[in-house]
Amino acid sequence: MNDSFLNKLSFNKKILFFVTGLVMFVLSIYLTNHFYQVKFPTGFGAASACNINSFLTCDAATLSPLSNIAGVPISIFGIIIGAMIMFFYMVNKKQAEGGLFILLLLNGIGCLVLFIYSLVMLGTLCPFCTLYYIASWTALYMMYKNDASRDFDVKFFGIAILCMVISGAIAYSFTSSKTKKSSARSAQIVTMFKALKSMGNPTNPSPYRLASATEKFEDAPIQLSVFSDFQCPACNALNLVLPKIEEKYHGKINIQYFFYPLDHNCNDGMQGPLHQLACQAAYLASCSGEEKFKSVHDEIFENQQNLSQTWIDERAKELGVTECMAKPETKQLVVDMINQANTFNVQSTPTQLINGVKIEGVRPLSDYTAIMDHLLEKAKN
Structure with missing residues (x-):
């Protein structure tokens, strides 16, 4: 019997859980693109849907040292986490529940650190980052509130980490390529x-x-x-x-x-x-x-x-x-x-x-x- 926590949710809450993953996935793609637009701009305009004013702006976060790891934008990992939520929704397997919960817990802690850093150290708030944080915390809260399994699932968690490593390697190669090409622009x-x-x-x-x-x-x-x-x-x-x-x-x-x-x-x-x-x-x-x-x-x-x-x-x-x-x-x-x-x-x-x-x-x-x-x-x- 599949007693996944999803089966305890109403139809609307199931959809909400899927939407949190979709929102995280889409926002992370946008923020990854924004990272490369700021680091390797192709025009002279500063207009961006993520730059509302000088407090609500993505640029300050993008230019901060915490925006990337060795040139790889951390939003890349948000794409994978959002995708894993949607993947779990579709397979709905109890065995994968614990791995996803641990993944979202680590992600939620990271979001809290970045949120505080942005407010205290940068004096700004990245609006799309904040929406990502809210979606992340919502998904984590739904799993916690509905007694999702805490049993660590190596397979599901391992797939997520492998995807992050592969996507990180691709992003690192892309960043290196962009850096070399920037001198030819x-x-x-x-x-x-x-x-x-x-x-x-x-x-x-x-x-x-x-x-x-x-x-x-x-x-x-x-x-x-x-x-x-x-x-x-x-x-x-x-x-x-x-x-x-x-x-x-x-x-x-x-x-x-x-x-x-x-x-x-x-x-x-x-x-x-x-x-x-x-x-x-x-x-x-x-x-x-x-x-x-x-x-x-x-x-x-x-x-x-x-x-x-x-x-x-x-x-x-x-x-x-x-x-x-x-x-x-x-x-x-x-x-x-x-x-x-x-x-x-x-x-x-x-x-x-x-x-x-x-x-x-x-x-x-x-x-x-x-x-x-x-x-x-x-x-x-």
């Missing part, structure tokens, strides 16, 4: 860049430079304007790329920084609280002055995960800028930068203008070098 990137219309540089240049080749911003062959938020994880990722760009194109590039805090305390475009220290961080960097700006800018990003009002206050006291940060003029400078950014329809951070061409999100270093090499060659002719 230069011509394609330049073609896409040339097809985009220049929006021009900001009317009012920023006094804050991360790299300076000429006194007048427009006189450098490469002109990069960055609209950024000190609490934005993707902005921090871009900040790791910028020094490499500055080093490669030293003396040929101007990089100016514009504050665009996603914080309702100084950004009227924000409907509610998000990065609640972003305005204060901007005030701190602004008051540090043009000469110290770059070092303070780097220091804030280095401490992004541990950023607190106490840290900002103590650093302001050390720099002697506490009074400056409280001045209305300081806030107005940041607001003016936000308003100027809005003329370029900046909707997310980081957003960049490379010689007037708008690019959203963080690009691989090879994309930037392809574009900038093209601009240097163009400047010679």
Whole structure:
């Protein structure tokens, strides 16, 4: 007699159990595709169904170190787990029950760890990841609530692990191939860049430079304007790329920084609280002055995960800028930068203008070098 826990469920609950597996399967496929879109983008747009705003975004999770194992997106394993739920539903064998329960238990613990990491360490929430977590916990709860067998089934669990190993190996090979091919994408990137219309540089240049080749911003062959938020994880990722760009194109590039805090305390475009220290961080960097700006800018990003009002206050006291940060003029400078950014329809951070061409999100270093090499060659002719 097959006394599988599924037989204890009503028809609607059986369907719900199958749907949890289907949802996990579909979401994992999407997240795997999103991983490769972010890591190896083929266009300059940042639009994605998974990027709703700067809090509800998949990009921060994708760019985090926990998104992959040796270049293999962990969402690959979600595909297998979702498939195993649907497979169990179809075979409905008591013997496989224990193996599936253990698999879902381990998966559920992993989901909890990732959920907490996203909220606490990244300060964001991946909406599709969260839906996956909910589906995972629902399936696990249904098995637990209906006394699913806890007997470990080596065969079913082994099949799941084997599928994960095989899919992981395929994904590793695919990632390696994409990495090698990314260096050969230069011509394609330049073609896409040339097809985009220049929006021009900001009317009012920023006094804050991360790299300076000429006194007048427009006189450098490469002109990069960055609209950024000190609490934005993707902005921090871009900040790791910028020094490499500055080093490669030293003396040929101007990089100016514009504050665009996603914080309702100084950004009227924000409907509610998000990065609640972003305005204060901007005030701190602004008051540090043009000469110290770059070092303070780097220091804030280095401490992004541990950023607190106490840290900002103590650093302001050390720099002697506490009074400056409280001045209305300081806030107005940041607001003016936000308003100027809005003329370029900046909707997310980081957003960049490379010689007037708008690019959203963080690009691989090879994309930037392809574009900038093209601009240097163009400047010679």
